[in-house]
Amino acid sequence: MTEAQGVDKRYGVDSEVGPLRTVMLHRPGNELRRLTPRNNDKLLFDGIPWVGRAQEEHDAFAQALRDRDVEVLYLGELLTEALTDPEARSVAVTGAIADLRLGDTLRDYLRTALSDLDPARLAEALMAGVRNDEVRAGGLVTSLLAHEDFLIDPLPNLLFTRDSSVWIRDSVAVTSLAMPARARETQLTELIYTFHPRFAGADKVYDHQLEHVEGGDVLALGPGVLAVGVGERTTPAGVERLARRVFAQGLAHTVLAVPIAQQRATMHLDTVCTMVDVDAVLMYPNMAEEMRAHAVTTDGEQLYVAEPEPFLVAAAKALGIDTLRRIDTGLDPVTAEREQWDDGNNTLALAPRVCIAYERTVETNARLEESGIEVIRISGSELGSGRGGPRCMSCPVLRAPLAVV
Numbered sequence: 232m233t234e235a236q237g238v239d240k241r242y243g244v245d246s247e248v249g250p251l252r253t254v255m256l257h258r259p260g261n262e263l264r265r266l267t268p269r270n271n272d273k274l275l276f277d278g279i280p281w282v283g284r285a286q287e288e289h290d291a292f293a294q295a296l297r298d299r300d301v302e303v304l305y306l307g308e309l310l311t312e313a314l315t316d317p318e319a320r321s322v323a324v325t326g327a328i329a330d331l332r333l334g335d336t337l338r339d340y341l342r343t344a345l346s347d348l349d350p351a352r353l354a355e356a357l358m359a360g361v362r363n364d365e366v367r368a369g370g371l372v373t374s375l376l377a378h379e380d381f382l383i384d385p386l387p388n389l390l391f392t393r394d395s396s397v398w399i400r401d402s403v404a405v406t407s408l409a410m411p412a413r414a415r416e417t418q419l420t421e422l423i424y425t426f427h428p429r430f431a432g433a434d435k436v437y438d439h440q441l442e443h444v445e446g447g448d449v450l451a452l453g454p455g456v457l458a459v460g461v462g463e464r465t466t467p468a469g470v471e472r473l474a475r476r477v478f479a480q481g482l483a484h485t486v487l488a489v490p491i492a493q494q495r496a497t498m499h500l501d502t503v504c505t506m507v508d509v510d511a512v513l514m515y516p517n518m519a520e521e522m523r524a525h526a527v528t529t530d531g532e533q534l535y536v537a538e539p540e541p542f543l544v545a546a547a548k549a550l551g552i553d554t555l556r557r558i559d560t561g562l563d564p565v566t567a568e569r570e571q572w573d574d575g576n577n578t579l580a581l582a583p584r585v586c587i588a589y590e591r592t593v594e595t596n597a598r599l600e601e602s603g604i605e606v607i608r609i610s611g612s613e614l615g616s617g618r619g620g621p622r623c624m625s626c627p628v629l630r631a632p633l634a635v636v
């Protein structure tokens with residue numbers, strides 16, 4: 232940590248590319264072992280990953296970050312530490328057993344069983360879930376459910392820490408996830424930010440009971456300027472609510488609402504657009520031309536919504552720069568589509584002009600390098616089966632402000 236950042240500063244993010252100091256990852260664990268050919272679609276995975284190899288790939292990702300002096304925090308460890316607080320345990324258990332499928336008998340049983348677990352085991356149950364045949368609950372509901380039915384659903388998408396919380400300057404937004412398979416993830420991030428001593432006193436700007444907003448849709452283009460994708464996950468009402476909240480807390484002066492196609496390939500804005508320099512973005516070529524943004528501003532009381540403009544134009548205006556450059560990968564539409572599906576545009580910037588990308592998006596990476604961007608390649612053959620890349624798998628907690636770059 233540099234002096235310019237302040238000795239005690241442990242969180243705060245005001246851009247996509249300020250030197251990354253601290254990041255929260257989730258090392259994939261037993262929750263991935265719950266995936267079967269029968270449930271993988273519902274759990275938003277495109278296949279059944281080889282878990283050991285996914286862990287190796289993830290460890291290499293974490294090491295690549297440490298090699299560049301980035302502090303890596305793990306969601307599972309933070310959760311376990313937060314659960315040493317009795318109130319956190321009580322909140323966690325109540326949240327996990329709220330599902331109406333359980334009924335009173337099973338819910339009472341689970342409340343007692345989970346409350347008796349030590350923090351590590353409770354964290355494991357919250358992340359990997361609990362199957363009907365793993366407990367001896369008794370009663371009507373448990374008898375009528377299939378052995379393999381989950382009483383508490385597993386959360387394999389915890390891997391994608393980008394989506395379940397996002398730091399906006401010194402405030403954290405616990406997001407509100409749209410897909411049922413992911414909704415409970417934010418109970419866990421809420422617990423971490425409420426009960427973990429590292430985050431004591433941190434302001435919150437959003438919570439998981441508000442309109443849907445997912446972190447993969449939120450890009451901090453620069454200090455005071457957010458771009459928020461609106462599509463399969465973040466709703467129009469979600470971006471409006473987020474805008475009101477960030478304006479009220481003085482965290483931004485402009486929010487760009489960016490409509491994106493409502494389909495799995497483009498589930499978040501960061502699947503089609505990521506920043507790689509203070510004034511440069513990598514964009515999915517097949518969509519780059521058509522991307523528009525509605526600039527939302529405020530006078531302190533009401534919201535003003537500008538007519539839509541080309542994304543790069545609206546973004547440059549909001550940032551107060553002449554041009555936001557687009558790295559034109561110049562790929563033919565088929566190669567571009569294949570590499571977009573494999574998260575080629577989902578880079579994680581470690582600093583201006585330095586990013587991490589999957590090695591398999593060969594063409595996109597080559598074009599990035601030709602444009603003067605250093606690309607640190609990681610393997611993602613197994614990690615990629617969840618349909619997310621390096622940006623999706625990382626929640627920056629602290630970035631150095633751009634002013635000191």
Ligand SMILES: NC(=O)NCCC[C@H](N)C(=O)O
Nearest residue numbers: 275391447499617618619623
């Ligand atoms: N920001 C991202 O694009 N995150 C990837 C999330 C993938 C996950 N399987 C999902 O469908 O939500």
